[in-house]
Amino acid sequence: MVHRMRLMMRIGRSFVSILFTAMLASPAIAQTYTVQAGDSLWKIAEKTKAHDVTVHQMIAAIHENNSALLGADIGNIKPGMELAIPSQTAASNASSKHATQLLSGTGSPFSTPTRNTRIDSIQKKISHIENEIEDTIEALTTSQDSFDAMVTP
Structure with missing residues (x-):
């Protein structure tokens, strides 16, 4: 039983080692996005960002990756x-301030945002x-209902 456990642990460690080596050896797959009619950089950033990356960071990173274009x-x-x-790493390292400047057109040599x-x-x-109004x-409806319940005999 002990021998079997040791063998399983060695196999597990070998598998993890092989998997880790394969991950390091494989090149990162570059992702591309084809711009659709009605797209803006904001929309593209929202669609492609990772959950822990802000839209502003993604905008800055996309712009940096495609500045020549x-x-x-x-x-x-x-x-x-x-x-x-x-990549998620590049986007998370991007400057939100750069994106804010890109979007506002202030404090940078970039032109103002498009229509x-x-x-x-x-x-x-x-x-x-609209959400705040709702x-x-x-x-107010809840307050009115509570008031009506207190006043109505």
Whole structure:
């Protein structure tokens, strides 16, 4: 029984060692994204980012990976373009400040965001305000129901 346990442990260690070596030896597969009609860099970043990477970091990393293609204007994307999507590590190391500058056009030599980027930003703000209004209406309705229950004999 003890001999069998030792053998199983050696096999397990060998498997892990082989697996680890194979992972290190295989090159990282570069991901690409084909720009679709209506895409903005913000939308692409949201679609392709890892859960622990912010949209701003992903925007900065995508821009950095594709700066020769995109130039200074992050809105310079067109349907059919193939964008190189950065690895999770590269995206998590990207500067959120750089993305903020890209999006706002302030404090950097980059041009201002395009119409689509501004529309996306406004739509996000509207969506946030709509959610706040719905929450407020729900709270007021609950308060009104409680008040009515106290007043009604």
